[in-house]
Amino acid sequence: MTEHDAAHIERPVVNSPWLQANRLAFLGLYVVTLLAAVGWAVSNVREIDPQNRAVVFRFGELDRVQNAGLLVAWPQPFEQVVLLPSADRVIERHVETLLRSPIALAADKITSFATPMSDALAGSGYLLTGDAGVVQLDVTAYYKVTDPREFVLQGEHVLPALDRLVNRSAVSLAAARDLDTILVARPELVGSDSQSAERRERLRGDLVQGINMRLGELTATGVGLGVEVVRVDVQSSLPAAAVNAFNAVLTASQQADQAVANARTDAEKLNQTANQQADRTLQVAHAQASERLAKAQTDTAAVTGLAQSMQNKSDPGLLLRIYRERVPAILKQAGSVTTVDPRDDSRLIIQGADK
Numbered sequence: 392m393t394e395h396d397a398a399h400i401e402r403p404v405v406n407s408p409w410l411q412a413n414r415l416a417f418l419g420l421y422v423v424t425l426l427a428a429v430g431w432a433v434s435n436v437r438e439i440d441p442q443n444r445a446v447v448f449r450f451g452e453l454d455r456v457q458n459a460g461l462l463v464a465w466p467q468p469f470e471q472v473v474l475l476p477s478a479d480r481v482i483e484r485h486v487e488t489l490l491r492s493p494i495a496l497a498a499d500k501i502t503s504f505a506t507p508m509s510d511a512l513a514g515s516g517y518l519l520t521g522d523a524g525v526v527q528l529d530v531t532a533y534y535k536v537t538d539p540r541e542f543v544l545q546g547e548h549v550l551p552a553l554d555r556l557v558n559r560s561a562v563s564l565a566a567a568r569d570l571d572t573i574l575v576a577r578p579e580l581v582g583s584d585s586q587s588a589e590r591r592e593r594l595r596g597d598l599v600q601g602i603n604m605r606l607g608e609l610t611a612t613g614v615g616l617g618v619e620v621v622r623v624d625v626q627s628s629l630p631a632a633a634v635n636a637f638n639a640v641l642t643a644s645q646q647a648d649q650a651v652a653n654a655r656t657d658a659e660k661l662n663q664t665a666n667q668q669a670d671r672t673l674q675v676a677h678a679q680a681s682e683r684l685a686k687a688q689t690d691t692a693a694v695t696g697l698a699q700s701m702q703n704k705s706d707p708g709l710l711l712r713i714y715r716e717r718v719p720a721i722l723k724q725a726g727s728v729t730t731v732d733p734r735d736d737s738r739l740i741i742q743g744a745d746k
Contacts, residue, residue, distance in 0.1 A: 431466050442480055446473045446539045456539050475539050481621055484550065486530045486557045491516025517630060518562055524570035528561050529626040532602070534618045541610070541617030549616050552609075557623075560601035564594070574627040598623050 438461055439445050445457040448471040459477070476482055495515035517525045532553065536542050542549060565573065572590035602620045609615050697713060700706040 437461075437472070439474075442477055443474050444477050444539070446475055446543055447471070448473070448543075473543050475542060476536050478535065478537070481533045481535055484532045484534060484553060486532060486554050488554050488558045489516065489518075489528050489530055489561055491527070518565035520565050520570045520573065521567055522569045525630055526565060526570060526573050527628045527630065528565070528573075529628070530557055530561060530598070531624040532557055532620050533622050533624075534620045536617055537619045538610075538615060538617035541615045543617075545614075545616050549618065552616055553618065553620075556602055556605045557598075557620075560598055560605060564598055564601060568594075574629070594627075595623050595625055598625065 437445075439457060439459050441459040444459070447455050447457060449469065492512075492515045495512045498512050517527055520526055534553065545552070568590065573594060574591070599620055599622060602623070606616060606619065693713060697709055700709045
């Protein structure tokens, strides 16, 4: 073996393609690992918006609450960051548990009075009032997060629990009120009952007070939700069948009032006509009575004078004269007259006979 061959064998291979590929792969893996480490180290460094706040848990325990601004925290699993609404942010929650279920709504369209639905479906979405009425309340609650620790601990149970509290408060509130203190069921009584109008105005405030009272009871037992309801929007309505019934009653009442008013008008007209006819009849009767009285006095003047003369014995021959004056006129109306002498029944005087 020559010296040239030995030198050729001992020289290392420095430009091998496989070696260059391994070097590039190692360098890329190193860079990726370094970037991942940097990203993991700064994963909990973030900017908190003014509408939010951050709750930092260190090894599962609440460590601090960070408001709007730059948050610097250890990466997971050392510290965990949970974003929550800010203390003054109001969150809207529409309580759908008070609404009528879709199954009940579908049953309303196909069920008739001849085939009534079950009690569960019939009562879905309706609340019973203190005067045995039925009302539906559509409630939207607006709440704020007051205790971040309790809110985070309850987690996904906060909203269902809040819905149940709103539902329970609405049931209690409806049971303690009359139907007219929840909504205007009978418009004809709006002006006459001022107390019902005042209680309708306090409906939302009483509902907020009832919900917050129950939230306070949960907090006192150590299972608070960490929220507070600031206001509620309530839309009250009646069942469709009840609305139709109320409209029918209102229409019937209006028709009855109109019929009573028409009857009173007709009665007044009849009364006036009757009074006019009575006055006219009375006037005619008075006039006819005067005429009849005058005629009666004229017809009885002779009899009255005869009675007075007989009583006073002032003219004894008056009766005979009157008899002689009246008898011929009476006898003329008869075809024949037979007269009998009362003192002698043997003699007959026949008027008109030949002597």
